[in-house]
Amino acid sequence: MRILVLGSGAREHAIVTALLSENAGHDITIAPGNAGIGLDVPAVALDATDAELVTEYAIDNDIELVVIGPEAPLVAGVADALRYRGIAVFGPGRAAAQLEGSKTFAKRIMDAAGVPTGRAHRAETLEDAIAALDEFGAPYVVKADGLAAGKGVLVTSDRDAAVEHATFWLASGGVLVEEFLEGREVSLFLLSDGHDVAPLSPAQDFKRLLDGDEGPNTGGMGAYSPLPWLPEGFVQEVVDTIAVPTIRQLEHEQTPFIGLLYCGLILTPGGIRVIEFNARFGDPETQVVLPRLTTPLSTLLYAAATGTLEEAPTPEFSSGAAVTVVLASEGYPAESATGRVIEGLDEALRVPGVTIAHAATQIVGNDLVSSGGRVLSVVARGADVAEARARAYEAVGMISLEGVQFRTDIAANV
Ligand code: AMP
Numbered sequence: 079m080r081i082l083v084l085g086s087g088a089r090e091h092a093i094v095t096a097l098l099s100e101n102a103g104h105d106i107t108i109a110p111g112n113a114g115i116g117l118d119v120p121a122v123a124l125d126a127t128d129a130e131l132v133t134e135y136a137i138d139n140d141i142e143l144v145v146i147g148p149e150a151p152l153v154a155g156v157a158d159a160l161r162y163r164g165i166a167v168f169g170p171g172r173a174a175a176q177l178e179g180s181k182t183f184a185k186r187i188m189d190a191a192g193v194p195t196g197r198a199h200r201a202e203t204l205e206d207a208i209a210a211l212d213e214f215g216a217p218y219v220v221k222a223d224g225l226a227a228g229k230g231v232l233v234t235s236d237r238d239a240a241v242e243h244a245t246f247w248l249a250s251g252g253v254l255v256e257e258f259l260e261g262r263e264v265s266l267f268l269l270s271d272g273h274d275v276a277p278l279s280p281a282q283d284f285k286r287l288l289d290g291d292e293g294p295n296t297g298g299m300g301a302y303s304p305l306p307w308l309p310e311g312f313v314q315e316v317v318d319t320i321a322v323p324t325i326r327q328l329e330h331e332q333t334p335f336i337g338l339l340y341c342g343l344i345l346t347p348g349g350i351r352v353i354e355f356n357a358r359f360g361d362p363e364t365q366v367v368l369p370r371l372t373t374p375l376s377t378l379l380y381a382a383a384t385g386t387l388e389e390a391p392t393p394e395f396s397s398g399a400a401v402t403v404v405l406a407s408e409g410y411p412a413e414s415a416t417g418r419v420i421e422g423l424d425e426a427l428r429v430p431g432v433t434i435a436h437a438a439t440q441i442v443g444n445d446l447v448s449s450g451g452r453v454l455s456v457v458a459r460g461a462d463v464a465e466a467r468a469r470a471y472e473a474v475g476m477i478s479l480e481g482v483q484f485r486t487d488i489a490a491n492v
């Protein structure tokens with residue numbers, strides 16, 4: 079199949095790696111990609127958020143399937159433009175992508191579909207926000223109502239910090255004050271063709287920068303899959319009580335969701351609750367979910383894109399585990415140092431079960447250098463989480479990058 083993957087992070091590298099691992103002779107292109115992905119498949123310098131350019135490229139190159147990695151092209155309407163021209167695309171249109179882009183939209187859909195989630199209040203004024211903070215009480219949860227690149231959410235027991243966060247985001251679009259939900263977090267991805275869904279394997283993400291879940295929120299510092307501690311029947315419960323009702327509500331509203339429904343969940347003592355939806359594969363969870371997938375990814379994505387998920391094979395996963403540790407630049411997530419030389423990847427790749435997904439790398443002269451915040455995802459597979467974790471950290475120890483930041487407790491004590 080001729081496949082175009084849009085995006086430039088480790089998630090997209092993991093998608094490309096999974097497609098290549100089918101050994102099906104696919105003709106895969108990445109746009110715009112990065113240095114690491116470009117070593118595996120051709121990269122074209124295309125602005126992935128430019129609907130017209132992407133569509134033109136897809137038509138000119140007889141692309142049969144477009145896979146959209148990040149949220150920005152979704153919000154920019156790239157999927158709509160491709161679909162309008164009859165090109166199969168894995169990724170929701172602009173309207174359905176609001177499930178991620180607008181927390182107010184997501185809450186309304188969940189309400190209408192009867193999906194369990196925390197109580198939330200959209201504040202219009204600071205007085206309104208403060209009243210909601212005091213009503214829900216500490217710890218406080220304050221969220222920007224829109225795409226904020228992972229920086230919009232503050233969970234704190236410091237009321238002054240909560241008020242300050244609300245003040246900042248009120249000035250730039252809107253604020254949601256939420257009830258704090260207590261419990262373990264799970265990311266569950268489901269493929270959707272607009273009507274049916276097919277769940278992938280659950281994963282856990284580590285969102286805080288520092289060990290012990292300290293420090294600021296980030297895009298994600300590591301992940302593992304599967305989650306041996308999940309109660310039996312968890313995935314089916316999410317399908318029945320969360321994913322199907324949500325997808326059917328969107329279908330009913332004539333904004334069908336075709337693509338990846340990312341359910342950010344929390345297992346509270348009172349049951350499973352949705353913290354957030356995303357409209358795309360998660361990063362870094364994708365790096366641990368896809369290596370375990372034994373069903374051809376292209377078959378699944380194409381079936382979702384063409385409304386034929388019901389006839390497609392059920393996604394199956396290997397019994398082993400995968401762990402990923404993210405290597406981030408000095409200064410991330412505030413301001414990331416770039417242009418630092420990365421060494422040791424060849425040695426790291428010799429550790430059994432290890433692959434490396436590039437997130438922000440560039441080739442300058444003869445050097446591979448960092449070019450953003452999250453630089454690499456070191457991924458390891460193993461018979462169980464402990465083995466995968468040991469291999470991932472062995473590989474991490476072989477990579478040098480000045481000022482590198484990574485967590486040492488990813489998938490510890492599972
Ligand atoms: P979000 O961007 O909505 O996923 O939020 C980022 C992180 O903040 C989540 O992964 C949670 O760890 C935390 N968080 C968000 N909302 C809540 C909530 N209502 N209760 C507790 N923690 C939350």
Ligand code: GLY
Nearest residue numbers: 283298360361362
């Ligand atoms: N890992 C969190 C996200 O992709 O949003």
